[in-house]
Amino acid sequence: MSAERNIRTNFAFYPPEDDGGGAWQATLEALERALRQAFPEPTVEYRNSAIHGMTVLDFEIELAPDVWIEGTAAMPKPDYAYITLTDVTANEAAVFATWLRDSFAPAPQLVRFASSLAMANGAETPWPLPAEGDTAEIEDVLRRHLDSFDTP
Structure with a gap:
């Protein structure tokens, strides 16, 4: 029996x-x-991104006891947004993605x-997150995504 690799990468959500220009209509x-x-006691900080020249929100949240993740979000206009998680596993990203989708x-x-692993391999087209299913099902999709670009 082979053990699944617990790859750490960046995941971005868009x-x-x-969708007719509606996007998330969020700020x-x-x-x-x-x-x-x-999430209990998140750390949040606004800053000006030197790379993109816009205000972004950096955050750190506790997904589960002693499991913290960091991310950055930009929502420069109503019809465009992204949230990037840094150095996370598929499991950690799936917990956040489920919350993002459902809440x-x-x-x-x-x-x-999309993932930084995919982008490093030339893939620029994001995958759709399943519109239904629990965190385990989303984790499976994220792992399949990583497996399609990972070459051990």
């Missing part, structure tokens, strides 16, 4: 490009409020994702 302030409601995005079909 609204779809072709960084709305995301901050949602993070504060969902923040205005509809479950409005979340796509």
Whole structure:
């Protein structure tokens, strides 16, 4: 029996490009409020991104006891947004993605994702996050995504 590799990578979550311009219709302030409601004592900080020249929200949240993840979000206009998690496993990303899909995005079909592993291999098209299913099912999709680009 082979053990699954617990790859750490960055995951980015985006609204779809072709949803009629609606995207998530969110702001960084709305995301901050949602993070504060969902996760105990998150750390949040606004800063100006030198790379993108826009205000971003950096956050650190506790997904489970002693399991912390870091992320950055940008929502420069109503029809565009991204949230990036840094150095996470598929399991950690799946917990966040489930929350994002079920509690923040205005509809479950409005979340796509990509990984830095995929981008490093030339893949630029985000995959759709399943519109239904629990965290284990989302983790399976994230692992399949990573497996399609991982070459041990």
